[in-house]
Amino acid sequence: MFTDLIPDSAPPVAKADAKVRFLRLLETALANSTFAKLLLSKYVGEEAQLDRLTVREVVLRGERQLSFLWRYQTRDITKNFPLAEALARLSELLGAQFHSAHLQTQSEEVQLVFSRKGRPSLRLGKAPPAVLPVATEAGHDKEKLRYLELSRPFWLDLGVTHLVRGEAQLVPAMSRKWKQINKFIEIFSAALKSSGLSDSPDVHVADFGSGKGYLTFAMHDWLRAQGKRAEVTGVELRDDMVKLCGAAAAKHQMTGLRFDQGDVRSYTPLRLDVMIALHACDIATDYAIHFGLRAGAKVIMCSPCCHKQVRPQMQTPTLLRPLLQHGIHLGQEAEMVTDGLRALLLEAEGYDTQVFEFVALEHTSKNKMILAVKRAQPLSAARRQELLEQIAEIKRFYGIREQELQTLLAA
Secondary structure (H helix, E strand, C coil), X not given: CHHHHCCCCCCCCCCCCHHHHHHHHHHHHHHCCCEEEEEEEEECCCCCCEEEEEEEEEEECCEEXXXXXXXXXXXXXXXXXXXXXXXXXXXXXXXXCEEEEEEEECCEEEEEEECCCCCEEEEEEECCCCCCCCCCCCCCCCCCCCCCCCCCCHHHHCCCEEEECCEEEECHHHHHHHXXXXXXXXXXXXXXXXXXXXXXXXXXEEEECCCCCHHHHHHHHHHHHCCCEEEEEEEECCHHHHHHHHHHHHHCCCCCEXXXXXCCCXXXXXXXXXXXXXXXXXXXXXXXXHHHHHHCCCEEEEEEECCCCCHHHCCCCHHHHHHHCCHHHHHHHHHHHHHHHXXXXXXXXXXXXXXXXXXXXXXXXXXXXXXXXXXCCCCCHHHHHHHHHHHHHHHHHHCCCCCHHHHHHHC
């Protein structure tokens, strides 16, 4: 169980107060680099709008710190503390202002609960398995980990935050966007770990169709917080967006972050580890995937938008005609077939591939992601041939003559 993390030299924990045991477990998890996150809830203090406190580890200027995110009903406040000071503050908060604490490590979890009379008790157990890339929904007493800090000044330039009495707060209209950005970084983080890039001292990323740069800035900031020498480039067709983002990056002296005007069909970086293309319309997604494959990217992340090429080619199989006589069903079928073929083609090129909903429909209708991570071992010739035969059979079944990614790979 969780107690096996405690060094042999530590005092016996069975006789220790539950709060003391909990703090000792937290210290051990930090010392062993197995700490994942900490949530304090059931607030009983004097601040009426304070809901909970989320704690995560960050690396700032080479120093490990704990980032405290106080979640209010209408705003967030983030502050960072050195480990010793952070542990002291948590000791003061537990039992006095928060009556529940949930600690999760990479493999196990423990919950500290205070009764109405203030008596602490521990609940130990295995943490839910980490599934790449979809995280479990937060329950009533659990909060999703926020990977980014609202206090970062560039969010003001991008319109994500505004100043309220001199303090950066989330613009209410940007709350859904903020959740999307953090969810993306959660997936991005897991993909880097799966690909082995988390062990690399530097990571090169290209974000095609970067737009206003929300994700581009977020990736750069998060990578730098992990101590990486990040080189992140946003590539965008619209010159006004390139100038806006470039000015913000220059203003805050964000080394390794740049924005270029260009197209995925012609842009050529010197090195590429991660290729991002969100909401690329129709076959632009195919060009982006093909670019990532040619560049040897270890991680490819796409969120397709529009599926115009395959739909007019599709011949409805006789058995499915009663179902696909409705336009909405035919459109959904075309999306499934298009992205399914893309996933199979990526797998045939040596990638572990998943297609999933990365944010809830309530936040955006463009919520599908294709995530591909390069496998360490090459694909066998037999498996590759099997995949190509599956692709050919699907195309025959629907009467599809051409799919752009396959055409690009053949060329």
